[in-house]
Amino acid sequence: MFKRWLKVDPDKSALIIGPRRSGKTTYLKNSFPDYSYATLDDFDSFDWANKDPKGFLKSLGKHCIIDEIQRVPKLTIAVKYAVDNESAHIIMTGSSSIGLLDSAADTLAGRINIYSMPTACWGESLSAPGHSILSEQADRTTLKNGLRSFDESLIYGLFPEIITAITVELKKDLLKNYKNTYFTRDIMQMANIENIEGLHAIFMNICRSIGSHLEISNFARESSLSVPTAKKYLNTLYQSELAFKLYGYQYGPAKRYIKAAKTYFADNGIIESFNVRLSEGQLLENFVISELEKRRKLGFIKAEQFYYYKTVAGREIDLVFEADNTLHAVEIKASRAPSIKDTANLREFVKQAGKPARGYLLHLGEEYAEADCIQMIPVYALFRGK
Secondary structure (H helix, E strand, C coil), X not given: CCCCCCCCCCCCCEXXXXXXXXXXXXXXXXXXXXXXXXXXXXXXXXXXXXXXXXXXXXXXXXXXXXXCHHHCCCHHHHHHHHHHHCCCEEEEEECCCCCCHHHXXXXXXXXXXXXXXXXXXXXXXXXXXXXXXXXXXXXXXXXHHHHHHHHHHHHHCCCHHHHHCCCHHHHHHHHHHHHHCCCCHHHHHHHCCCCHHHHHHHHHHHHHHCCCCCCHHHHHHHHCCCHHHHHHHHHHHHHCCCEEEEEECCCCCHHHECCCCEEEECCHHHHHHCCCCCCHHHHHHHHHHHHHHHHHHCCCCCCCCCEEEEECCCCEEEEEEEECCEEEEEEECCCCCCCHHHHHHHHHHHHHCCCCEEEEEEECCCCCEEECCEEEEEHHHHCCCC
16 A cells, blocks of 8 residues: 555544545555444445444444445434544545435534545655646656656556556456446445446446537437436446536626536546547546546645536637636647647637636646746646646
8 A cells, every 4th residue: 555645634533535446445544553443345234334323333432444334324423423422533434425425414514524535646656746736847757757657547547456556467457347346336236226238338428428518318318228317327426436527617608608517537447447449638638637636636726626618619628727816727638749729728718717817738748838828738747746
């Protein structure tokens, strides 16, 4: 296990949300080695917690880790009592927010901290974060190390086990296992989904639609599902932290801007696990946006939400967010020799923003540059960046 970038307050009870196999359990066992441990993936523990939440919790003592608490959301009521009345320190994990966050918010508000643990950030397995991706330049060594590991990270993603797998064949085998268990059957069980073919179709359609708007009616038809069922399956992927959505950013007259959402996977390894061949541009877009989303969840990027921007005339910005009283606009180009023409949409966006704004072009070249106040940043600056 490598040292993770997540920082958990050791003095306050907590709930850590993240996808399966993102390293939550290993992290907590290493961080709190003296705490008792129980997982609700174990049938006996699940049955006991479901029938007698208070007795189950009492058996673990005042300092404990409870894995996969989303399986018994009502257990949070017993946790509240133990925290309030017994000076308990309880750390919980959940690989899905289905039925959990509302329950936790109602019963544990102010009593616990809620954290996100995504899959590993690019470079997290090697050291602590270094430079700030958008405001500092990475040194030449960092860029070169990022370049060397880029192709494998782009294809196989950054689940901790995938990073530490020695061979490409082992990475492929692990991702195949993930697809057949954590990405499908676990989700089916948690959300009472019965149609595995429909769920597979949802995954495949998300892959093919990366970078495009998600039209639910078309999505449902191509997956042979009803619209309500397609929405349920999609929401299950969002709640399981395997995918996330970007809404359209708006300033000025709302009718001029497209509001449909785009969907991205939390890790490129999910795409590879379904053996979907995408363009280099699509893979790069999912990789960059998911890497920045990880840093947002970890608190390095101080933004409430990420957006994209597109006008009905077709001008598009891949990622927009507000942080530190500044609007940030990011374009992603699979170009090794970007030019000022590639910054046209960014320049227009910054000009019309009506507030402090900065534009960034992330590209596959190896050099930093500036074009008409737009920062041109190598993608490899994401490596060990925050």
